[in-house]
Amino acid sequence: MMHSFAGLFFTSLLSLQQVAATENVHCGQMQKSAFSVFVQGNPDMPKHLSTHCGNPLCYQALFSYLPDKLQEDIWDHWAANPYHLGQMLYIGEYYIKKLNFIPNSYKWYRNAAATQLEVCWHLDLADHLRVHKSSLGAVSNLLFQPSTKEWKMPRRFRDLPAGALRANETVCFDKTGIQYQWAKKQITNNLALFTNREGNPRSWSYEDLVHEYETWPGLIGPAMLCMMRKIYECDHDMHCMASLHKGRLFLPASHVDFLQKLHSVLDAGDAFCFDCSNTLLDEMMPDAYYFLPGIKAD
Numbered sequence: 001m002m003h004s005f006a007g008l009f010f011t012s013l014l015s016l017q018q019v020a021a022t023e024n025v026h027c028g029q030m031q032k033s034a035f036s037v038f039v040q041g042n043p044d045m046p047k048h049l050s051t052h053c054g055n056p057l058c059y060q061a062l063f064s065y066l067p068d069k070l071q072e073d074i075w076d077h078w079a080a081n082p083y084h085l086g087q088m089l090y091i092g093e094y095y096i097k098k099l100n101f102i103p104n105s106y107k108w109y110r111n112a113a114a115t116q117l118e119v120c121w122h123l124d125l126a127d128h129l130r131v132h133k134s135s136l137g138a139v140s141n142l143l144f145q146p147s148t149k150e151w152k153m154p155r156r157f158r159d160l161p162a163g164a165l166r167a168n169e170t171v172c173f174d175k176t177g178i179q180y181q182w183a184k185k186q187i188t189n190n191l192a193l194f195t196n197r198e199g200n201p202r203s204w205s206y207e208d209l210v211h212e213y214e215t216w217p218g219l220i221g222p223a224m225l226c227m228m229r230k231i232y233e234c235d236h237d238m239h240c241m242a243s244l245h246k247g248r249l250f251l252p253a254s255h256v257d258f259l260q261k262l263h264s265v266l267d268a269g270d271a272f273c274f275d276c277s278n279t280l281l282d283e284m285m286p287d288a289y290y291f292l293p294g295i296k297a298d
Contacts, residue, residue, distance in 0.1 A: 024122055024178040025122055025123070026070065026120065026121060026123065027119065027120040027121075027146050028069040029116040030065050030109070030112040030113045030116060030119060031067060031068070031116065032113050032114065033061055034064075035060055035064040036061050037061075038057040038058050038060065039053060039062075039110075040052040040053055040058060041058070041103075043107035044107060049102070049103045049106060050099070050102070053102075053106070055090065056083065056086045056090045058086070059085070059090050059136075060082045060083045060085070060086035062089075062105075062136070063135075063139065065110065066139070067119065070121055070142075074139070077123070077125040078125065078129050080129075085139065086135075089134055089135045089136050092133070092135070093134075096134055100161075101136075102136065105136055105140060108157075108161070119144070119145075120143070120145070120146045120149050122142065122144075122154075122218055124177040124178045124179050125142075127172070128141075128142070130169065131165050131166055131171055132165060132166065133163065133165065133166055134163060134164075136163065137163015139163075140160055140161065140162065141217060141221070141222065142217065142218065143156065143157060143217065144156050144157070144217035144218075152186045152189055153185065153215075155215045155217070156216065158215065162221070162222065168277050170275045171223045171226075171273065171274045172271060172272070172285070172288060173223075173272060173273075179219060180220075180266070182220065183262075184267070186216075187262060187266060188263065188266075190212070204256070206255050209228060209255055209259070210225065210228055213225045213228065223274050224274075227291055227293045228258075228293070229255065229293050229296060229297075232252050232254065232258075232292075234251050234294060234295070235294075235295045240292055240294075244261055245289075246286060247284050247286040249275065249292050250290060250291055250292065251292045252291065258291065265289050270287070271288040271289070272290070272291065273289070274290075274291050275290055275291070275292055278292055278293065278294065278295050
């Protein structure tokens with residue numbers, strides 16, 4: 001009887017966890033928009049679009065392709081509608097260094113709307129817009145493939161251009177967020193592959209891990225990418241710790257060391273932050289671990 005009760009308890013607990021995960025993910029279809037009349041440029045010709053779509057209404061049309069439910073979720077969390085997002089993109093366009101980012105994204109959105117492509121997104125949105133270089137990058141990084149929503153780590157659409165993070169922002173995660181839970185499950189799975197059949201340790205290559213993180217959606221994917229270095233080197237003006245301590249700046253010894261240390265933090269359920277700009281922070285959470293990528297860019 002005790003065994004039956006225990007089995008029922010853990011089955012119920014698992015069901016609650018699955019429901020919680022489902023509540024933090026929504027899905028919907030991309031859609032055609034009446035605002036597409038404002039698209040004066042041809043998305044198939046990047047230079048033509050860049051020179052004929054330089055206005056907020058054109059960019060509003062872009063965000064109007066999003067599923068209605070996603071537009072509602074964005075309003076609930078960011079107080080922004082397609083017009084606001086279009087204005088943000090128009091104002092910040094000058095600072096987007098990748099010239100084809102907007103045209104290629106526009107083409108993807110237009111094609112996705114034409115086929116009513118189903119997309120999914122997470123609701124871990126608190127700091128999502130703030131830490132991205134553009135509103136378009138922030139929205140695009142939310143999207144992932146519906147067929148992967150039950151995976152340990154869902155996977156983004158590989159042909160959708162990824163958004164870049166702001167260089168001067170620190171990105172933090174805690175156990176209440178779905179991205180934290182995704183990372184915990186996926187990194188645990190990745191580390192299980194670090195040993196061969198004889199139990200001897202082996203390492204994923206730097207290139208393998210970069211390719212892996214490029215497929216992760218949300219903030220966690222680009223944040224993990226910003227931490228990847230072939231050589232980790234501390235700025236001479238900073239005091240980098242070689243071991244983990246809460247509220248202190250930690251510099252990994254290697255990309256494998258970074259993954260192993262992060263796994264220990266995730267396993268303990270502690271908050272962590274990535275200081276991708278390698279700056280001396282004015283304020284640090286005393287209960288969080290801070291990771292530095294170092295100043296030696298790849």
